[in-house]
Every structure is written in C-alpha cells, then in structure tokens.
Amino acid sequence: MIPTLPGVATVAQTITLALSPIFMLTAIGQLLNVLTGRLSRVVDRVRDLERLHPHTTGPEHDRHVWELRLLDRRISIINASLFLAVSSAVMTAFVVASLFVATLAKLHFASAVAVAFILAMLLLIASLVSFMIEVRVSLRAIHVRKDLLS
Incomplete structure (x- = not known):
C-alpha cells in the first residue's frame, strides 16, 4: 500500500489553524523588543x-544607593519577564510545528497541542504581569523628589 500525502486542502486548513499562533509569535516579538529596550x-x-557613586556623600549618596537597588530589582524583573516571553514563544513555535507534524503524519495528539498552547498563553500572561510589575517599580524612581518641590 502506497502512503498518501495530505491534500492541498488539508495543508491549507493546517496553515489556517497555525495563523493564530503565528500572530501570537509576532506579538511576543514586539513584547521582547519593548523589554530589551x-x-x-x-x-x-x-x-x-x-x-557617580564613588564621588558622592551624604543624602546624594544615599539617593544613588536607593536608586541602584531599585534598578537592580528592575533588572531582575525584566529578566524574568524576558525568560517567560521567550518560553512562551518557544511553546507557541512548538504548537505550530506540532500542528503540521500531526497533519502530515496523520497523528492524533490534539490534547497535547492544546496543552502546549495553554502553557504558551500562561507563560505569556506571566510575562505580561512581570512587565506590569516592572513598570510599577519604575514609577517609584520617576516621581519628583519632595526636597526639590519645596
């Protein structure tokens, strides 16, 4: 018996199914761009x-130390968000590849593909929450100091 290849309609349907995850990859790419910036x-x-740190003393030195601690925290949060976003992108790419492998090999692992997509979405949500936290942390450094307002 000669194995049959999937028809053009089947491949076209798989491409249609893969479009949503591809758009998600595009959005994740934009998020990665913002985070790296x-x-x-x-x-x-x-x-x-x-x-500046070695040349400061007193309140100015204390303010620099406070800001360095805040920046260190921001770096950690951004790195976590980047890791989560890249993990989401990898899972999304896995979903797209799995859709095509399942179609071409006539495998039936829809549950695994669905779980992978759910995991990709959860990772993306976690990345966005981390991003939101980082933005909130960054706002603490942006406020005008009270000593400059009086």
Whole structure:
C-alpha cells in the first residue's frame, strides 16, 4: 500500500489553524523588543550611577544607593519577564510545528497541542504581569523628589 500525502486542502486548513499562533509569535516579538529596550535603558542608568557613586556623600549618596537597588530589582524583573516571553514563544513555535507534524503524519495528539498552547498563553500572561510589575517599580524612581518641590 502506497502512503498518501495530505491534500492541498488539508495543508491549507493546517496553515489556517497555525495563523493564530503565528500572530501570537509576532506579538511576543514586539513584547521582547519593548523589554530589551527597557533593560537597555536601565543598564545605561546603572552605569551612570556607578560612575557617580564613588564621588558622592551624604543624602546624594544615599539617593544613588536607593536608586541602584531599585534598578537592580528592575533588572531582575525584566529578566524574568524576558525568560517567560521567550518560553512562551518557544511553546507557541512548538504548537505550530506540532500542528503540521500531526497533519502530515496523520497523528492524533490534539490534547497535547492544546496543552502546549495553554502553557504558551500562561507563560505569556506571566510575562505580561512581570512587565506590569516592572513598570510599577519604575514609577517609584520617576516621581519628583519632595526636597526639590519645596
């Protein structure tokens, strides 16, 4: 018996099914772009403060130390968010590949594909929550100091 290949309609249907995860990959790519941009700005600010740190004393020194601690926390949160977003992208790519493998090999593991997609979504949600936390943490450094307002 000669194995039959899936028809064009079957492949077209699989491509249609894979479009949603592909759009999700595009969105994750944009999120990664935003996160790496924020990380870059935080690292630049850390480098600036590290240059100033040895030359400061008193309240100014304390303010620099406080900001360095805050920036260190932001770096950790952004790194966690980046890890979660990349993990989500990997799971999403796995979903797309699995859809095609299942179609071409006529395998029936829809449950595994669904679980992988759910995991990808949960990872993306966790990344977005981390991003939201980082934004909230960053706002603490942006407020104008009270001593400058009086």
